Amino acid sequence: MAPKNELLRVTVSFSLNGVDRGRLLAHVNSNPSTYKDWAAETAGKEDQMFSPYLCEPFQKAQAAG
Secondary structure (H helix, E strand, O other): OOOOOOOOOOOOOOOOOOOOHHHHHHHHHHOOOEHHHHOOOOOOOOOOOEOOOOHHHHHHHHHHO
């Protein structure tokens, strides 16, 4: 059990409509990221594991309106 002052991490699942799945997967594959890219505290062993970190595409979409 986590101490009272420590937040527990969660996994978030979501779905998208109107997205070209092929283009999204091509983007994820051509811009690989790892758990280290999340800038989260890790034990180190997972730093090089693949993670579909999608911050940049959402920032571009938000900027485009």
